Amino acid sequence: MSTDNAQPDVEDESSLISVDAWDRIKHTERFVFLISVAFVLTFSYLFSRAPVISDVTQGYHGLTVTILIWSIFALGFNLLLGQTGLLSFGHAMFFGTASYATALFSIHVFNEPLTIVIVGMLSAIALGAVAAVILLRLHTVYFAIVALAIGQFLYFLASNPLEGITQGINGLEVDRTPLLGVVDLDHEYGGILGALVVDNLYLFVGVFFVAVVMFITRIRKSPYGLIFKAIRENETRASFVGLDVWRYKFAAFLLSAGIAGIAGALLAVNTQFAGVERLYWSISGDVVVMAVLGGLGTLAGPVIGTFVWFYFKGIVNGFPTLGDYWLLMLAVSFTAVVWAYPEGIWGMITDLTAALREPKTLAAKVKSRVTGGSSTEGSNGGDR
Amino acid sequence: MSLLELDGVHAHYGPSHILRGVSMAIDEGEVVTLLGRNGAGKTTTVRSIAGTEPPEVRSGSVRFDGTDITDWPADDIAMGGIGVVPEGRRLFTELTVEENLELSTITRNWWNTVRRRGLGGGESTMAIDELYDLFPRLEERRAQQAGTLSGGEQQMLSIARTLRLPDLDLLLLDEPTEGLAPQIVTAVGDAIEEIADRGLTVLLIEQNVHEALRIADRGYVLDQGDIVYQGTTEELENEDLDEYLVV
Numbered sequence: 001m002s003t004d005n006a007q008p009d010v011e012d013e014s015s016l017i018s019v020d021a022w023d024r025i026k027h028t029e030r031f032v033f034l035i036s037v038a039f040v041l042t043f044s045y046l047f048s049r050a051p052v053i054s055d056v057t058q059g060y061h062g063l064t065v066t067i068l069i070w071s072i073f074a075l076g077f078n079l080l081l082g083q084t085g086l087l088s089f090g091h092a093m094f095f096g097t098a099s100y101a102t103a104l105f106s107i108h109v110f111n112e113p114l115t116i117v118i119v120g121m122l123s124a125i126a127l128g129a130v131a132a133v134i135l136l137r138l139h140t141v142y143f144a145i146v147a148l149a150i151g152q153f154l155y156f157l158a159s160n161p162l163e164g165i166t167q168g169i170n171g172l173e174v175d176r177t178p179l180l181g182v183v184d185l186d187h188e189y190g191g192i193l194g195a196l197v198v199d200n201l202y203l204f205v206g207v208f209f210v211a212v213v214m215f216i217t218r219i220r221k222s223p224y225g226l227i228f229k230a231i232r233e234n235e236t237r238a239s240f241v242g243l244d245v246w247r248y249k250f251a252a253f254l255l256s257a258g259i260a261g262i263a264g265a266l267l268a269v270n271t272q273f274a275g276v277e278r279l280y281w282s283i284s285g286d287v288v289v290m291a292v293l294g295g296l297g298t299l300a301g302p303v304i305g306t307f308v309w310f311y312f313k314g315i316v317n318g319f320p321t322l323g324d325y326w327l328l329m330l331a332v333s334f335t336a337v338v339w340a341y342p343e344g345i346w347g348m349i350t351d352l353t354a355a356l357r358e359p360k361t362l363a364a365k366v367k368s369r370v371t372g373g374s375s376t377e378g379s380n381g382g383d384r
Numbered sequence: 385m386s387l388l389e390l391d392g393v394h395a396h397y398g399p400s401h402i403l404r405g406v407s408m409a410i411d412e413g414e415v416v417t418l419l420g421r422n423g424a425g426k427t428t429t430v431r432s433i434a435g436t437e438p439p440e441v442r443s444g445s446v447r448f449d450g451t452d453i454t455d456w457p458a459d460d461i462a463m464g465g466i467g468v469v470p471e472g473r474r475l476f477t478e479l480t481v482e483e484n485l486e487l488s489t490i491t492r493n494w495w496n497t498v499r500r501r502g503l504g505g506g507e508s509t510m511a512i513d514e515l516y517d518l519f520p521r522l523e524e525r526r527a528q529q530a531g532t533l534s535g536g537e538q539q540m541l542s543i544a545r546t547l548r549l550p551d552l553d554l555l556l557l558d559e560p561t562e563g564l565a566p567q568i569v570t571a572v573g574d575a576i577e578e579i580a581d582r583g584l585t586v587l588l589i590e591q592n593v594h595e596a597l598r599i600a601d602r603g604y605v606l607d608q609g610d611i612v613y614q615g616t617t618e619e620l621e622n623e624d625l626d627e628y629l630v631v
Contacts, residue, residue, distance in 0.1 A: 223486075230487055236436060237474045239458035241488040242549055335468045 036213040041072035045196050064316045068209045069266045074290040076259025076300035082297030084252045090147030093154050094124040094257045096279030098264030103274035111177045124261020132253045155279040171275030186312035198230040295346030302380035304345050387412045393444035395432045402428045417587040417596040420606035428591045430558045434468045435461040458460040467546035471558040477531030488548035509552040515544040536568035554585045561592050
């Protein structure tokens with residue numbers, strides 16, 4: 001099939017475009033861009049205000065902003081774990097530090113939303129550069145545990161010795177100022193725009209969301225994507241083909257830290273607050289759950305995982321009686337999904353859509369998954 | 385001056401002293417084989433040359449083209465002209481054949497790496513098309529995941545991938561015919577000969593004495609971490625070396 005075929009191929013009466021053409025289109029950067037823009041534009045409306053749908057989801061606008069921000073965090077975390085296989089249990093350090101840097105900069109230096117978010121991101125990258133020097137010498141569980149330790153170290157540092165700067169558990173306030181001195185972030189729109197995005201704050205966060213998605217897509221499609229995959233599979237082999245493994249892991253670490261930093265900074269702008277709890281280890285754990293639940297190494301996975309996580313926390317939590325057990329229900333769902341689909345919810349969806357094309361294989365696949373058929377072949381044999 | 389010179393190399397894996405003063409020299413354009421049975425230290429020798437850790441080289445030196453490379457990291461050695469085809473066909477099984485071949489040619493410039501959409505634009509010893517001429521079966525399987533290839537095809541890909549490194553002068557092959565069917569062994573051997581005919585220097589580590597002597601000009605015999613015999617192919621064929629080799 002020629003790739004420059006502008007006309008969609010008609011395969012049969014039930015599909016408008018052929019499966020092959022669709023597979024090609026959905027992997028283009030333009031498609032990812034359009035989908036992420038469409039997602040940002042419709043997410044809040046569908047979740048919280050659309051007729052019928054929102055009655056079922058019971059969502060509200062404020063939660064959508066939070067989900068977008070945490071999605072950025074999960075995407076940043078996933079860039080490290082999903083692409084290079086480095087599991088960090090200390091990503092809260094970037095999230096919380098960026099939050100503090102954003103707040104401190106706004107209080108002591110200059111308060112403008114875009115500037116302080118960039119400052120927050122840069123602070124996370126700077127912290128990432130320091131942490132990487134320690135962490136990238138370590139592997140597997142040691143990497144995860146020391147990352148956790150550094151995060152907790154910063155948590156205690158911020159809550160006690162540096163209380164004079166961070167205000168401890170009281171936290172810091174971030175005053176809301178106009179974007180670039182002109183645009184009021186609290187300005188609410190009317191008409192269609194108002195129905196879709198409500199206010200400028202949502203748009204502000206949404207633009208960052210799309211930018212991060214596009215940046216990650218670019219990385220994945222560039223030779224870096226291939227290098228990261230190679231390093232994830234085997235570092236020794238990667239060095240045999242002339243790749244400086246440390247350097248690329250360092251790059252991935254900084255990128256991941258920077259993206260987590262953007263999320264932390266945006267959260268400070270959104271909540272007008274920066275507190276010590278954002279450095280706490282449970283934040284690191286939450287983001288691991290979100291990424292793994294949604295599907296590691298994919299773009300949609302972390303976003304879906306974040307959505308599900310916050311749906312339980314924000315909506316199921318409010319259900320009468322059942323609500324008290326939201327965390328238990330989330331844990332059960334998490335276990336069930338990861339048990340049957342190690343690739344997470346997104347893996348489940350792609351599996352189902354693939355199976356719908358060939359219904360015969362669906363039953364066999366589900367059966368083998370549940371009964372624990374061999375799924376992924378381990379190839380990490382040591383090059384010794 | 386030899387292209388590669390090992391001078392009294394002592395290599396250790398933690399407390400185990402594996403190489404006990406290995407000295408050897410390979411001239412440009414030669415095909416040299418290093419023979420020895422399991423545990424003799426063949427792979428440790430390869431890893432000592434390739435800069436992979438472990439083992440730790442505690443004394444002695446590895447010189448390449450006059451430069452002391454004993455302490456160089458593996459990736460610098462790979463970019464500096466020594467290509468290693470590791471034991472057991474270590475491929476990136478999740479990447480396709482073509483992606484495996486493109487990895488070696490990625491530019492070291494960060495910004496160019498992000499900007500460039502295509503791969504394989506960097507310099508390399510052999511172009512992909514040339515490699516496909518050498519190994520036609522790889523071309524047929526170019527879009528297939530490397531992990532799905534047969535053993536022989538994986539070995540071909542492993543060799544081909546190494547030939548994609550830039551400015552390659554020396555090719556180290558660690559037991560390339562291990563575990564392959566007899567006719568595939570000959571095919572891989574023929575390919576190695578053809579690579580040598582192009583002027584590349586080859587160090588062939590083998591347990592398969594017959595195949596190694598068919599290809600090589602001369603050879604060394606390694607036993608218990610030390611060179612116990614060296615000579616031309618004829619000398620090796622005539623000498624009774626059963627004590628050191630498992631045939």
